[in-house]
Amino acid sequence: MLTREDAMKAVEDAADPAALFARHRYRELAAVLHPDRNPGDARVHRAAALLNRFHDEWKRGRRQTVTTATSAYTLVEPHAVGSVATTYRTTGPHLVKLVRDPALNPLIHAEWEALRTLDGFTERHRWLRPYYPRLLDTSGPVARGDRAFSVLDPLVDGFLTLADIGKAFPGGLDGRDYAWMHRRLLRAVAGAHRAGVVHGHLTADNVLVHPGQHGIVVAGWSFAVEDGVLPLAADKSVHYPPEVHKGQPMTAATDVHMLHNMMLELLAPGETRQREFAKWCLQEIPAQRPEAADLLDEYDELLADLYGPRTFRPFIIPETGA
Secondary structure, rough: OHHHHHHHHHHHHHHHHHHOOOOOOOOHHHHHHHHHHHHOOOHHHHHHHHHHHHHHHHHHHOEEEEEEEOOOOEEEEEEEEEEEEEEEOEEEOOOOEEEOOOHHHHHHHHHHHHHHHHHHHHHOOOOHHHHHOOOOOOOOOOOOOOOEEEEEEEEEOOEEEHHHHHHHHOOOEEHHHHHHHHHHHHHHHHHHHOOOEEEEOOOHHHHEEEEOOEEEEOOOHHHHHEOOOOOOOOOOOOOOHHHHOOOOOOOHHHHHHHHHHHHHHOOOOOOHHHHHHHHHHHHOOOHOOHHHHHHHHHHHHHHHHOOOOOOOOOOOOOOOOO
């Protein structure tokens, strides 16, 4: 979550619109710097005016249209920047995820395969459908040197990444709040494993959270593989389990390790029992880690012991930088 000072410095220090919007979303910056939220603050008003000028320049200079066999999509502005691709808002009701380097096209192809597998799986298990992005269209085969892309359902309104939420709680998340998120993450990961898909890149940036609806979507399937297959690539910024560093295949146990390492990173230090549960899932030998499906009941038992009967707990993200 951006503070007002962070937003002002981002705009003031930007070398050009491309540098600014490759790292930040316009709507996020505009919301923080809106004059109605900052009455009488001349510096904020100057930054807001500069932001709007940058945005106009960006739209004029960067708007492009990509085409598939059946449709055309006009890109408007970056929505999210990942390790493989940039996801853009469009003039229509879609998001387009465009790989930044044609050499990484195979990773976008891997995402197509994973999302198609999950789509078929959730046709038979409809209750799992909300946990995964919906692939609507693809670039299909592209010429040498061209960039492949995916067209996705627009998971935009009300969603934040789990990384954004972590920043809003610098002291760590209350275990009661992380509980509903982790229960849903376990379901999503267990469902993918039942479909034969290993995500392979479970990080807070790849988890979308809808705080008001208690919704969870696992995104970022570009590193996905079938269970027991070597990874297509690795991201140096990600904390992988031991088997990946040893050059061994990724399995469902790889996801279990990454999911619970993320849990340790986000929970408040005082959440002792949940942190012990997470550490139990981080055994070095993959075969010794529990399966995600088996963890569902065990985690529910832990939560019942900690908090008693389940009740709805509103999740409020604190305002920052106002």
